[in-house]
Amino acid sequence: MSTQTANQTVLVTGASSGIGQGIAIAFGQKEANVIVNYHSDEDGARQTLDEIEKGGGKGFICKADVSKEEDVARMFQAALEAYGTVDVLVSNAGIQQDSAFAEMTLDQWNKVMNTNLTGYFLCAREAIKIFNQKGEAGPDDKAKGNIIFMSSVHDIIPWAGHVNYASSKGGILMLMKSLALEVAPKKIRINAISPGAIATDINEDVWNDEEKRKELLKLIPYKRIGKPEDVAKVAVWLASPDSDYVTGTTIYVDGGMTLYPGFVNNG
Numbered sequence: 633m634s635t636q637t638a639n640q641t642v643l644v645t646g647a648s649s650g651i652g653q654g655i656a657i658a659f660g661q662k663e664a665n666v667i668v669n670y671h672s673d674e675d676g677a678r679q680t681l682d683e684i685e686k687g688g689g690k691g692f693i694c695k696a697d698v699s700k701e702e703d704v705a706r707m708f709q710a711a712l713e714a715y716g717t718v719d720v721l722v723s724n725a726g727i728q729q730d731s732a733f734a735e736m737t738l739d740q741w742n743k744v745m746n747t748n749l750t751g752y753f754l755c756a757r758e759a760i761k762i763f764n765q766k767g768e769a770g771p772d773d774k775a776k777g778n779i780i781f782m783s784s785v786h787d788i789i790p791w792a793g794h795v796n797y798a799s800s801k802g803g804i805l806m807l808m809k810s811l812a813l814e815v816a817p818k819k820i821r822i823n824a825i826s827p828g829a830i831a832t833d834i835n836e837d838v839w840n841d842e843e844k845r846k847e848l849l850k851l852i853p854y855k856r857i858g859k860p861e862d863v864a865k866v867a868v869w870l871a872s873p874d875s876d877y878v879t880g881t882t883i884y885v886d887g888g889m890t891l892y893p894g895f896v897n898n899g
């Protein structure tokens with residue numbers, strides 16, 4: 633399978649750690665130009681860029697808060713100035729602010745929505761504007777732009793104590809599908825990846841604690857916690873011409889977490 637990404641310009645949000653870092657590095661290894669967005673961890677972003685360059689890619693780091701319209705506009709402008717275009721957006725930056733529902737503050741609700749949903753809208757809108765400038769594409773042409781939204785199994789698995797997070801991910805599902813429908817005639821593809829449990833900073837308290845880890849593994853029929861590379865390989869494929877007929881779809885990268893693991897022993 634060829635996953636041609638050489639010379640593609642790829643913008644990855646939240647690329648200073650975890651899944652975003654893994655994805656940015658994977659594109660770097662395919663010799664893409666990668667814009668490494670970060671929010672606060674400049675060292676992490678530099679590490680990502682080092683790995684991209686070691687892998688044969690190029691890029692630059694760009695500080696921007698994806699929930700701020702002016703930051704997002706500035707980041708895409710910087711990409712245009714550096715590389716003339718953007719071919720792929722991986723909208724990945726996301727947060728959790730967990731709370732029992734009755735105690736959830738409006739601030740916790742808003743922070744999660746602003747980053748996980750509004751941030752995805754703002755980045756996708758800038759990407760679509762750039763894709764639209766690429767001119768008409770014929771029916772037999774490959775996609776002129778790709779967006780990959782990092783969602784979660786919690787776009788379909790309800791999650792007590794995390795209503796804000798699950799609501800944001802459920803929102804991404806319809807953002808992805810409705811936008812995919814709107815821009816498919818322009819040969820722009822929109823897809824989502826929904827990871828299960830991937831060991832990153834966001835859930836370190838779980839995979840780093842023996843008891844919690846054991847409990848988590850009960851939810852994973854494939855019996856291992858995922859790695860950022862598991863997700864990164866799918867992202868590279870989704871941005872490549874090999875997946876050219878795939879749009880409006882979510883790929884669950886979850887070791888079977890969405891398969892109702894409680895039924896694994898005959899129910």
Ligand code: NAD
Pocket residue numbers: 645646647648649650651652669670671672673696697698699724725726727747751782783784785826827828829830831832833834835
């Ligand atoms: P992570 O905490 O390592 O990464 C999240 C990244 O988003 C960080 O680099 C953070 O700095 C960045 N970020 C947060 N707010 C931002 C903002 N306003 N602007 C720009 N960047 C911002 O965790 P991760 O697991 O790598 O998460 C990446 C994505 O994957 C998230 O959308 C998360 O919801 C999703 N996800 C993760 C898992 C998992 O098990 N790790 C499972 C399902 C979905």
